[in-house]
Structures are given as C-alpha cells and as structure tokens.
Amino acid sequence: MDKFNNLIGGEWIEGGTFVPNINPSNTNETIGEYAQAEPEQVTAAIGAAAAVFPRWSRDGIQARADALDAIGSEILARKEELGRLLAREEGKALSESIGEATRAGHIFKYFSGETVRQVGDRLASVRPGVEIDITREPLGVIGIITPWNFPIAIPAWKIAPALAFGNCVVFKPANLVPGCAWALAEIIHRHLPSGVFNLVMGTGSIVGSSLLEDRRINGVSFTGSVSTGSLIAAACSQRGAKFQLEMGGKNPLVILNDADLETAVNCAINGAYFSTGQRCTASSRLIVEAGIHDEFIEALITRINSLRVDDPLKPETDIGPVVDQSQLDQDLDYVRIGREEGAELLCGGEMIERDNPGFYLSPALFAQTHNDMRINREEIFGPVASVIKTSGFDEALSIANDTEFGLSAGICTKSLRAASLFKRDIQAGMVMVNLPTAGVDYHVPFGGMKGSSFGSREQGSYANEFYTTVKTAYCLPQ
Numbered sequence: 001m002d003k004f005n006n007l008i009g010g011e012w013i014e015g016g017t018f019v020p021n022i023n024p025s026n027t028n029e030t031i032g033e034y035a036q037a038e039p040e041q042v043t044a045a046i047g048a049a050a051a052v053f054p055r056w057s058r059d060g061i062q063a064r065a066d067a068l069d070a071i072g073s074e075i076l077a078r079k080e081e082l083g084r085l086l087a088r089e090e091g092k093a094l095s096e097s098i099g100e101a102t103r104a105g106h107i108f109k110y111f112s113g114e115t116v117r118q119v120g121d122r123l124a125s126v127r128p129g130v131e132i133d134i135t136r137e138p139l140g141v142i143g144i145i146t147p148w149n150f151p152i153a154i155p156a157w158k159i160a161p162a163l164a165f166g167n168c169v170v171f172k173p174a175n176l177v178p179g180c181a182w183a184l185a186e187i188i189h190r191h192l193p194s195g196v197f198n199l200v201m202g203t204g205s206i207v208g209s210s211l212l213e214d215r216r217i218n219g220v221s222f223t224g225s226v227s228t229g230s231l232i233a234a235a236c237s238q239r240g241a242k243f244q245l246e247m248g249g250k251n252p253l254v255i256l257n258d259a260d261l262e263t264a265v266n267c268a269i270n271g272a273y274f275s276t277g278q279r280c281t282a283s284s285r286l287i288v289e290a291g292i293h294d295e296f297i298e299a300l301i302t303r304i305n306s307l308r309v310d311d312p313l314k315p316e317t318d319i320g321p322v323v324d325q326s327q328l329d330q331d332l333d334y335v336r337i338g339r340e341e342g343a344e345l346l347c348g349g350e351m352i353e354r355d356n357p358g359f360y361l362s363p364a365l366f367a368q369t370h371n372d373m374r375i376n377r378e379e380i381f382g383p384v385a386s387v388i389k390t391s392g393f394d395e396a397l398s399i400a401n402d403t404e405f406g407l408s409a410g411i412c413t414k415s416l417r418a419a420s421l422f423k424r425d426i427q428a429g430m431v432m433v434n435l436p437t438a439g440v441d442y443h444v445p446f447g448g449m450k451g452s453s454f455g456s457r458e459q460g461s462y463a464n465e466f467y468t469t470v471k472t473a474y475c476l477p478q
C-alpha cells in the first residue's frame with residue numbers, strides 16, 4: 001500500500017500515524033495511506049512558512065506570477081489523471097471531476113495574472129509637500145482549511161490568491177480527501193521555494209486546532225460547515241487573526257408559470273442532484289408556481305428516473321456515490337424525517353446495489369412540502385430535493401428568503417421584470433436566471449449572505465480583500 005507524507009518546510013515528513021483512504025464507489029479499494037500530522041509538525045510547518053515569508057513576499061511579482069502560471073499549466077496537463085483520482089476518492093462523476101481539475105488549473109493561471117495587476121493609489125495630502133501612498137501588502141502566513149466536496153477546486157481558489165499576493169501557506173485539507181490534497185501539493189511545491197507552501201493532513205480536532213492556536217497564523221480561510229465555522233470565528237477573534245468563512249446553503253430555485261419547462265427541469269436536475277447533491281450551492285428547495293407545478297413534477301420525475309447512479313469512472317454514470325457512511329446515514333435520516341413530517345416522497349431515497357460495494361443512493365424528490373419542515377430548513381448535503389408549491393412571484397420570493405442561509409439562488413422565467421426583481425430582492429450572494437444555482441465562473445466573486453458566509457468574497461479580483469492588508473504611507477520628501 002502506498003504511503004503519503006506531509007510536506008513541511010520543503011521535506012516530505014512521516015506523521016505519527018497513517019489512515020487509509022477508502023473509495024466510496026468500492027469500499028474494498030483503498031486509495032492510499034495518508035500521514036496524520038502531529039501538533040508539533042503543524043507548529044514546524046507554520047515555522048517554516050513564517051521563516052521564508054520575508055523573502056517570498058519580496059522576491060518580486062514576476063517570480064510569483066511565473067510559479068503560479070507553471071502550476072496552472074501542470075494541473076491542466078494532468079487534468080485527466082487528477083480527475084480520475086478525484087472521482088475515485090470523492091465519488092464525483094468523472095466528467096465533473098475532470099472539470100473540477102480544469103477549473104483549478106484556470107484558477108492558478110488567473111491568479112498568475114492578478115499577481116502583476118498591482119493596485120494602489122498615490123494621493124495628495126492636505127498638508128502641503130506631503131505625499132501619500134496607499135498600498136496592499138500580504139498578510140503573512142495563511143492557514144487554509146477546506147471541506148471534502150470540492151477537494152481540488154476549493155483548495156486551488158484559496159491557495160492561488162494567497163500565494164499570488166505574497167503570502168505563505170499551511171494547508172489542512174479535509175481528512176476524507178487527502179489524495180487530491182497530496183497530489184495538488186506535490187505539483188505546487190515543485191514550483192516554489194521550500195517552506196512557502198506546506199501540507200498538514202489530519203483531523204480537524206488535532207491538526208485544525210493546532211493551526212488555529214498558533215499566533216504566527218495571520219489569516220484563516222475556511223470553507224466547511226456552519227458549526228466548524230463558528231469554532232474558527234471564535235478562535236480567530238480571540239487572538240485577532242483575520243478570517244473568512246464560506247459555509248452552508250439551503251438554496252432556492254424558483255420556477256414561475258412562464259418558465260421554459262425544459263430549462264427548469266435541467267436547472268433542477270443539475271442544481272439538486274449533480275455531484276450527488278453534495279454542493280454548498282445545491283438547489284434543495286424547488287419553489288414552483290401552481291400553474292406549472294404538476295407538469296414540472298412529472299417532467300422532473302421522468303428525468304430523475306433516467307439518471308444513472310453508479311461508479312463515477314463509468315462513462316455512462318451521471319451521479320456517483322455519497323461520500324461516506326456517515327453522510328449516507330445523514331441523507332437517509334432526512335428522507336425518514338421528511339416522511340414523518342408529512343411530505344410525499346415521489347421517488348428515490350433508497351440505497352442501491354452496484355457491481356462493487358459503495359454508498360449509492362437513488363435521487364430523492366419530495367412534494368407537498370412547506371418551508372417550515374426540517375427538510376426545507378436544514379442542509380441535507382445529499383441527492384434530496386423538495387418541491388414547495390407557491391401562488392405567485394411575491395410568495396415565491398418570500399419563501400426563497402425565509403432561510404438562515406443566503407449563498408446562491410435561482411429563478412426560471414421568461415419575464416425580464418420578474419428576473420430583475422428577483423436579482424434585486426433575493427438575499428443571496430449569487431443569483432442565477434435560467435441557470436442552475438450551482439456552477440460558477442472562476443474570475444468573479446464567490447460567496448454568500450446571512451449565515452452562509454462571513455468576511456470578504458473569495459475569487460476573482462475581489463480575493464485581494466482577504467489576502468492583503470492596506471498600508472497608508474505619508475512622506476515629506478527632503
């Protein structure tokens with residue numbers, strides 16, 4: 001069995017223990033054994049990053065731009081191999097997995113350009129003869145903590161801007177997906193000076209906590225659940241470290257009477273079920289106007305029944321397995337809860353047997369639901385969606401906004417007026433018109449409102465808000 005170590009100060013170092021990484025499409029297959037970093041090793045990784053930071057941040061923007069460009073090129077050249085690893089490790093269908101690796105390559109290329117697109121201001125002072133420069137400077141050492149559901153893209157959209165703006169990185173991936181993290185680290189580190197980028201694998205309670213406790217971590221960029229996000233906020237606030245949180249969603253897709261039926265069904269299928277529904281931007285609440293309600297449900301069930309749930313490496317597979325036993329248990333629990341709450345289960349919600357033992361679940365659709373049910377309030381994070389019938393646009397908007405989350409939202413309509421009002425009044429960081437709630441571009445801001453996010457936006461040129469700090473310099477030339 002192959003063993004994979006942590007990357008600390010440019011060296012591959014064994015951890016205290018190793019954990020096997022199981023393929024969710026075939027639980028008989030172990031992908032590899034991954035080192036679990038000890039707290040002292042996390043400390044050493046942070047020390048290595050802090051030591052090299054002064055040099056890395058001053059080496060010049062051309063060196064940084066070239067490094068990010070080379071990393072992006074290598075990821076793109078190896079996207080099939082990385083996509084296959086992702087499909088085996090996390091269970092995403094192969095085409096989506098290769099798409100995710102491709103996106104990561106594009107992100108590094110984009111931030112290579114951002115490195116040299118410097119921003120700053122020179123202003124006149126109110127005091128004669130004094131000059132003022134406003135510059136953006138790197139924060140220092142950034143702790144990056146990521147979830148399992150986009151194991152290549154999310155690390156890429158944090159690591160690339162952190163490095164582009166002159167920071168050093170200590171990366172702690174989710175323990176369910178160390179394979180993708182290790183493969184990404186193996187590419188990144190070869191293009192950088194030792195210590196600029198470090199990988200520490202392991203659990204949140206040991207590796208994550210050690211990272212949060214260290215005062216040399218100047219900023220933490222986190223994506224994951226609301227409960228972990230709260231812990232990170234508390235730890236960072238206590239010692240004054242900057243932090244940015246991307247958390248859960250309970251995203252609405254509104255379908256009005258005038259929607260194109262095929263577009264609406266495509267948006268629902270993609271948004272609710274692709275990636276096995278394991279996306280923070282998944283549309284798990286389908287808010288459907290009465291006039292199109294029955295027709296929409298009928299067409300949606302036909303499409304759901306045609307989806308192939310199987311091993312993600314098979315070309316005909318639309319949806320892979322759920323990521324692990326505990327997520328499968330959670331999904332099945334919510335199917336039971338929905339039925340107990342009085343919702344009508346129209347299809348799916350059952351475990352499926354395939355050639356190999358895996359966590360396969362048939363896509364589930366509930367109808368006759370209302371927005372107060374737990375299945376419409378809590379993030380399920382699986383292939384489970386529910387339909388909420390509504391009388392018209394105003395009620396649909398109010399239901400869509402009646403949630404503690406505000407990440408992504410969508411509407412299907414041919415009315416420009418309805419689309420404009422929805423874009424204006426929906427409480428979400430990202431709004432889609434006649435498009436699925438999931439699936440976003442890499443060069444524009446990503447993030448949510450309300451309980452979904454905290455801090456400045458990720459991605460695109462807006463990423464510099466988090467990864468830099470502003471300095472105002474006054475000078476009286478003599």
Ligand code: NAD
Nearest residue numbers: 146147148173174204208209224225228246247248249280
């Ligand atoms: P999680 O919160 O369990 O774990 C996320 C990361 O935090 C992991 O690396 C984990 O090891 C680490 N962690 C856990 N406890 C910690 C602690 N005490 N200290 C430091 N680190 C700790 O989330 P998950 O199950 O991996 O991912 C699923 C969640 O992520 C869902 O809620 C989903 O909505 C969310 N998500 C959000 C976005 C977004 O951009 N808004 C994107 C993807 C996923």
